[in-house]
Amino acid sequence: MALNKVYKLNTGATIPAIGLGTWQAPAGEVETAIKTAIAAGYRHIDTAFGYNNEVEVGKAIREALAENGLERKDIFVTTKLWPTFFRPEKVAEGFQISYDRLDIEYIDLILLHWPVALSPEQGPVGIPRKADGTRDVETSVTPSITWAALEKLYESNKDKLKAIGVSNYSIPIFEDLLKTAKIVPAVNQVELHPYNPQQKLLDYCESKGIHVTAYSPLGSTNSTLLGDETISKIASAHDKTPAQIILSWGWSRSSILPKSVKIERVKANADLIELSAQEIQQINELHKTHGKRFITPDWGVPVFDEDFE
Ligand SMILES: NC(=O)C1=CN([C@@H]2O[C@H](COP(=O)(O)OP(=O)(O)OC[C@H]3O[C@@H](n4cnc5c(N)ncnc54)[C@H](OP(=O)(O)O)[C@@H]3O)[C@@H](O)[C@H]2O)C=CC1
Numbered sequence: 001m002a003l004n005k006v007y008k009l010n011t012g013a014t015i016p017a018i019g020l021g022t023w024q025a026p027a028g029e030v031e032t033a034i035k036t037a038i039a040a041g042y043r044h045i046d047t048a049f050g051y052n053n054e055v056e057v058g059k060a061i062r063e064a065l066a067e068n069g070l071e072r073k074d075i076f077v078t079t080k081l082w083p084t085f086f087r088p089e090k091v092a093e094g095f096q097i098s099y100d101r102l103d104i105e106y107i108d109l110i111l112l113h114w115p116v117a118l119s120p121e122q123g124p125v126g127i128p129r130k131a132d133g134t135r136d137v138e139t140s141v142t143p144s145i146t147w148a149a150l151e152k153l154y155e156s157n158k159d160k161l162k163a164i165g166v167s168n169y170s171i172p173i174f175e176d177l178l179k180t181a182k183i184v185p186a187v188n189q190v191e192l193h194p195y196n197p198q199q200k201l202l203d204y205c206e207s208k209g210i211h212v213t214a215y216s217p218l219g220s221t222n223s224t225l226l227g228d229e230t231i232s233k234i235a236s237a238h239d240k241t242p243a244q245i246i247l248s249w250g251w252s253r254s255s256i257l258p259k260s261v262k263i264e265r266v267k268a269n270a271d272l273i274e275l276s277a278q279e280i281q282q283i284n285e286l287h288k289t290h291g292k293r294f295i296t297p298d299w300g301v302p303v304f305d306e307d308f309e
């Protein structure tokens with residue numbers, strides 16, 4: 001059963017292959033999604049300071065654990081430090097806010113949300129912008145500088161924080177980070193799906209002992225991937241939905257974080273199958289004609305790899 005599959009992290013802990021995504025899952029809806037997920041067997045929840053729902057996510061997790069006779073250790077919770085906390089002196093403050101909001105004894109994994117720092121001068125929330133409308137990026141605060149501060153925080157807070165990692169890191173950004181990192185990130189969370197499989201990045205991370213988690217595994221909001229002809233044919237052959245085929249392709253190569261606030265979808269998104277080698281190969285080819293990245297915030301500095309390979 002897909003929900004029982006776990007991947008090993010370089011900390012020795014395990015991360016469940018399927019997690020519930022909660023970006024754009026607002027207060028008032030995210031609670032039911034989490035309770036449905038945990039009752040259905042999900043053991044991994046992904047949130048972030050930037051999603052503005054950590055209070056509700058934490059409360060729903062606490063309640064769902066109690067309702068299902070589970071303990072804190074039975075669930076893996078990821079959150080993310082937002083770039084307005086990337087100055088070294090801000091890292092502990094950002095962590096503490098997420099820790100207090102979640103209120104779940106400890107955080108299994110915190111990620112640097114993007115490899116770009118934002119100015120904290122306008123406050124920690126959202127995306128500060130300069131007068132010309134561009135993001136107020138602080139290029140002087142490099143990923144290596146923030147990572148060193150996160151390493152320190154982790155070393156002195158192992159009761160509160162079990163692993164540290166990054167998100168949206170490409171190979172060149174890692175090459176730079178790993179020159180100075182004392183701790184190799186446990187996880188790199190990136191956009192991965194059949195139109196953007198990033199096999200080279202997956203191979204690179206594996207060679208460094210970094211686990212990869214797929215975000216937007218369905219292609220995010222209003223995904224064109226769900227209407228793909230090849231996927232639809234494979235779905236009909238198995239009497240499954242396109243979403244279930246896309247996730248069945250995903251969960252065997254990395255952990256995945258499908259998001260839904262709809263009860264039936266939350267359940268269906270974990271009801272996955274083993275695809276044949278031929279079907280996997282057909283899906284592996286799709287990016288060659290339909291390559292697409294769905295999450296493309298304009299940071300004003302290079303973040304993404306140019307290709308989908
Ligand atoms: N680190 C990062 O920078 C990022 C991390 N993430 C993480 O990854 C998670 C997943 O990514 P996300 O961008 O949300 O996108 P997903 O690929 O998970 O797609 C979510 C969208 O698909 C819909 N959906 C879900 N299940 C189905 C289904 N079975 N059939 C049809 N439509 C479906 C959802 O709508 P509905 O809810 O109405 O069902 C929603 O609109 C996020 O929630 C977040 O936790 C995401 C983006 C960036």
Ligand SMILES: O=C[C@H](O)[C@@H](O)[C@@H](O)[C@H](O)C(=O)O
Binds near residue numbers: 023048050295297
């Ligand atoms: O995790 C979700 C995404 O990273 C999201 O937080 C960003 O893409 C944000 O909307 C942005 O514009 O930078």
